[in-house]
Amino acid sequence: MSAENASQIFEPLFVRNFRCIGDQCPSNCCHSWTITLDKKKYKEARKSPDNVIKVLAKEHFKRLPSESLSDSSYGYIRLDNRGLCPMLDDKGWCEVHKRLGEKALSLTCQQYPRMPQYFGERLELSLTLSCPAVADAVLFDPDAMVMNQVETSDSLKSHFKRGGSPSSALPLWAGILRDFSFHVLLNQNLTLPERLFVLGLTYHQVDPHLENPLKVEAILHQNLRLTEDGSLRNAFASLPELKGHKWNIFSHQVGHITDGIRREKEAYSGLTPSERRFMRLQMPLVRQMAKLMGEDIEGMTELSDAWKSGQHAPESTQAFEQLLQDARPILAPFFAQNPQLLLNFLLYQIYHHQFLLYIKRKPIQFFQVLMVDLLLIEGYMAGIAVECGEINKDIAVALFSAYSKKRQHNAAFVDRLDKCLEESASDKLAAVFALLK
Numbered sequence: 001m002s003a004e005n006a007s008q009i010f011e012p013l014f015v016r017n018f019r020c021i022g023d024q025c026p027s028n029c030c031h032s033w034t035i036t037l038d039k040k041k042y043k044e045a046r047k048s049p050d051n052v053i054k055v056l057a058k059e060h061f062k063r064l065p066s067e068s069l070s071d072s073s074y075g076y077i078r079l080d081n082r083g084l085c086p087m088l089d090d091k092g093w094c095e096v097h098k099r100l101g102e103k104a105l106s107l108t109c110q111q112y113p114r115m116p117q118y119f120g121e122r123l124e125l126s127l128t129l130s131c132p133a134v135a136d137a138v139l140f141d142p143d144a145m146v147m148n149q150v151e152t153s154d155s156l157k158s159h160f161k162r163g164g165s166p167s168s169a170l171p172l173w174a175g176i177l178r179d180f181s182f183h184v185l186l187n188q189n190l191t192l193p194e195r196l197f198v199l200g201l202t203y204h205q206v207d208p209h210l211e212n213p214l215k216v217e218a219i220l221h222q223n224l225r226l227t228e229d230g231s232l233r234n235a236f237a238s239l240p241e242l243k244g245h246k247w248n249i250f251s252h253q254v255g256h257i258t259d260g261i262r263r264e265k266e267a268y269s270g271l272t273p274s275e276r277r278f279m280r281l282q283m284p285l286v287r288q289m290a291k292l293m294g295e296d297i298e299g300m301t302e303l304s305d306a307w308k309s310g311q312h313a314p315e316s317t318q319a320f321e322q323l324l325q326d327a328r329p330i331l332a333p334f335f336a337q338n339p340q341l342l343l344n345f346l347l348y349q350i351y352h353h354q355f356l357l358y359i360k361r362k363p364i365q366f367f368q369v370l371m372v373d374l375l376l377i378e379g380y381m382a383g384i385a386v387e388c389g390e391i392n393k394d395i396a397v398a399l400f401s402a403y404s405k406k407r408q409h410n411a412a413f414v415d416r417l418d419k420c421l422e423e424s425a426s427d428k429l430a431a432v433f434a435l436l437k
């Protein structure tokens, strides 16, 4: 299906208002990932009449192995030993863009951070949160998630790759469950944790009935009624707190999020720019926990290894709880000034990630990942808040975008999380809901 025959194109305001901030960007996109090259641009650059481009391309443009070759993924740019794109000049400008213009960029570079995605008949325009300009727009514009139907968009070129779930792959429950989710998240009569509880409970209840849309619909109606009459709020209030549970989940999952950043790298040597940026945001948490524990701990790996081996387990559990508590009075005014921030983040996750259908996972698993994302961000934010005595817009943008670049929503991550939740409490659902307390 192409955009031309998608019956409707939808564009949220954060997409319409997106502008690359170029040299003002705290982390340009030209590093720390595999920049693939389409066949046409690969060949054009290697035969370019511009000698600088030709020499650079011959040196740094490499072919992908023949088994993974296609016209859109034909080669890749070999990054330098700092993880940077070698096409950047001394000032960080892209030589291809500077000398030959935007149209000469590879399709990957032209498209980032744009991600058009099918949702049934709809083509929905989106952007990845790993770009700081996108994180800024999504988190700080109260209207960011307002949706418009459009005919065309600057964020939709005919050659852009499209993802998501076209009609043939979209299950019948997905549309009604997503509408329900938006409706619940926008219910201002509930607190945000209460709204998340309603979503998690509903995803759990519909899980055995996903093949039966009528049953799914009946559960959604019932839960809307139970939300209206206050029953679900009461159920949320009676959820037990699980002492030490948050650190248990955090320390298990953080290793997977920071996969590839090893202890020896925590001294910042040998890190890619993306890893370095992430570590700067992670280290306040490590330092603050080490301080509360009275231990000489230098890195997250050391901290979570110590916990896993049983050494310092009670101290680290207590330190994490204490840190979250100490951060609350610092974070409260920031969230009060930006009441849309977490709500927009959640709406974006549901819109952009489509219940993780692209890796064939279920809504309840999507919910588990969402809860862990929130926990990890809360933990990192607490470390920064206590260390700096404040949180501001720049820190929040840096944290959410760096985290989005590092997090892994692949099938293995989702399955490991499933297992971790199963092992951490007698009831997996209780283990997820305890993160809301």
Ligand code: SF4
Pocket (backbone or CB within 6 Å): 019, 020, 021, 022, 025, 026, 027, 028, 029, 030, 112, 113, 130, 131, 132, 133, 134
């Ligand atoms: S990360 Fe975003 S804002 Fe930064 S250079 Fe890339 S597209 Fe522009």
